Amino acid sequence: MKGLKFDFTNMFFPNIEKGIKQEELIEYEGKIAEIIDEILNEKPGFVKLPQDTKFLDKILDLQDWIQSFESFVVLGIGGSALGNIALQTTLNPLNYNYMKNRKTPKIFIIDNVDPDFVASILDQIDPHTTLFNVISKSGTTAEAMSNYLIARGIIESYGLDPKEHIIFTTDPENGILRKISKEEGIKTLEIPPEVGGRFSVLTPVGLLSALAGGIDIIDLLNGAKSMLDKVINKNLKENPAALNALLHFLYYKKGYNISVMMPYSNKLLLLADWYRQLWAESLGKKYNINGEIVNVGQTPVKALGATDQHSQVQLYNEGPDDKVVTFLKLEKFERDIKIPKVHEEYSALSYLGGKTLSELLNTELFGTEYALTEHGKPNMKVIFPEINSFNVGEFFFLYEFQTAIMAKLLEINAYDQPGVELGKKVTYALMGREGYEEFAKEVNEKVSKKEKFEL
Numbered sequence: 001m002k003g004l005k006f007d008f009t010n011m012f013f014p015n016i017e018k019g020i021k022q023e024e025l026i027e028y029e030g031k032i033a034e035i036i037d038e039i040l041n042e043k044p045g046f047v048k049l050p051q052d053t054k055f056l057d058k059i060l061d062l063q064d065w066i067q068s069f070e071s072f073v074v075l076g077i078g079g080s081a082l083g084n085i086a087l088q089t090t091l092n093p094l095n096y097n098y099m100k101n102r103k104t105p106k107i108f109i110i111d112n113v114d115p116d117f118v119a120s121i122l123d124q125i126d127p128h129t130t131l132f133n134v135i136s137k138s139g140t141t142a143e144a145m146s147n148y149l150i151a152r153g154i155i156e157s158y159g160l161d162p163k164e165h166i167i168f169t170t171d172p173e174n175g176i177l178r179k180i181s182k183e184e185g186i187k188t189l190e191i192p193p194e195v196g197g198r199f200s201v202l203t204p205v206g207l208l209s210a211l212a213g214g215i216d217i218i219d220l221l222n223g224a225k226s227m228l229d230k231v232i233n234k235n236l237k238e239n240p241a242a243l244n245a246l247l248h249f250l251y252y253k254k255g256y257n258i259s260v261m262m263p264y265s266n267k268l269l270l271l272a273d274w275y276r277q278l279w280a281e282s283l284g285k286k287y288n289i290n291g292e293i294v295n296v297g298q299t300p301v302k303a304l305g306a307t308d309q310h311s312q313v314q315l316y317n318e319g320p321d322d323k324v325v326t327f328l329k330l331e332k333f334e335r336d337i338k339i340p341k342v343h344e345e346y347s348a349l350s351y352l353g354g355k356t357l358s359e360l361l362n363t364e365l366f367g368t369e370y371a372l373t374e375h376g377k378p379n380m381k382v383i384f385p386e387i388n389s390f391n392v393g394e395f396f397f398l399y400e401f402q403t404a405i406m407a408k409l410l411e412i413n414a415y416d417q418p419g420v421e422l423g424k425k426v427t428y429a430l431m432g433r434e435g436y437e438e439f440a441k442e443v444n445e446k447v448s449k450k451e452k453f454e455l
């Protein structure tokens with residue numbers, strides 16, 4: 001079953017002062033239409049992706065090679081890994097997939113430099129039958145580069161040919177990975193320069209490991225294409241991205257500065273991790289209005305249904321009016337389990353007998369949305385009829401376009417991330433990178449002067 005569905009019913013509260021009323025939307029129809037035209041005129045790189053798939057043939061040409069390995073290891077971070085993780089956990093959860101009647105490699109994604117984490121994955125692979133996909137748009141990110149050096153060291157220690165066990169996904173021209181690939185003839189795929197990292201899941205960044213894992217990347221792009229047609233619709237009530245961006249914006253202006261994404265499905269859970277980078281890094285910005293510094297952004301929070309009904313939902317129901325909750329609902333699970341009719345003598349248990357877990361889970365979702373609504377807390381549903389590549393492709397493109405609209409409403413640039421640079425610079429300086437010596441002195445001096453408060 002193809003195509004996401006949406007339920008915005010519980011985003012409207014006609015009888016609550018802070019609630020949005022449906023009739024308010026009409027005022028924004030014109031503004032949203034203008035914004036959609038602006039985005040289509042500016043045509044940010046991600047908007048071109050569903051049609052502009054010239055890179056697709058290069059990926060498909062590699063299919064036999066990448067699927068010939070036992071293990072396929074992604075080395076990246078942020079936008080160069082979160083989409084990969086979301087794709088694998090959603091569409092290849094058993095991490096063991098058959099395509100054209102043959103086994104595909106086990107996919108691993110190393111997206112941090114925690115030595116225990118990295119070591120635990122390296123323990124599971126045999127370098128002789130492993131392909132490392134080093135992904136970095138800038139080609140310089142310390143975490144991806146460190147893990148690349150470790151992988152490279154392993155390959156060389158076994159006397160293996162790097163060209164046979166490494167493929168880079170990086171900028172077509174710039175960065176150290178591009179330089180090394182030219183010098184050594186290491187295969188590379190290109191990240192379109194005009195596509196930002198957190199918007200790059202539907203480029204070779206996300207698609208190569210998806211294909212390696214046996215995921216249908218053609219249908220993934222078809223889903224994105226389908227959603228493109230829906231999100232450029234000027235009729236607000238037929239455009240899920242525009243309606244969701246506008247509602248998040250209107251609530252944000254009323255102080256709802258937290259956006260909770262709560263999948264009621266373990267397979268859909270890590271879509272929320274991908275969403276967190278997209279929403280936080282695109283919208284969390286500081287800017288100057290007539291000399292006044294303004295900090296904007298809506299904090300994305302991940303929750304899991306039903307698990308977080310026993311963790312965060314107390315806060316959502318009775319805490320401050322500062323959250324908009326998005327449920328990801330799955331209608332048809334791949335499997336189901338019937339609860340047996342045992343202990344029928346106990347009414348506290350017997351009501352469960354004969355029911356299925358999916359019935360219980362989605363009843364719990366209804367219970368949570370009912371309670372939130374009773375507490376006057378805005379909530380909406382993105383509904384997956386089932387999990388397939390098409391629907392996941394729709395999801396990615398929906399939120400990418402929604403982010404672009406939300407940024408326009410906030411009047412900020414969605415595509416830069418100046419706020420991450422200082423932390424990186426301190427790391428380069430304290431790790432002794434050439435050219436950062438003076439800055440290292442400045443940092444150490446500033447820190448040494450601080451009054452210590454250590455327990």
Ligand SMILES: O=P(O)(O)OC[C@H]1O[C@](O)(CO)[C@@H](O)[C@@H]1O
Nearest residue numbers: 078079080136137138141197420
């Ligand atoms: O793909 P790269 O250049 O290694 O960057 C990885 C991530 O680091 C950032 O540049 C900053 O955190 C993200 O925007 C990006 O997704």
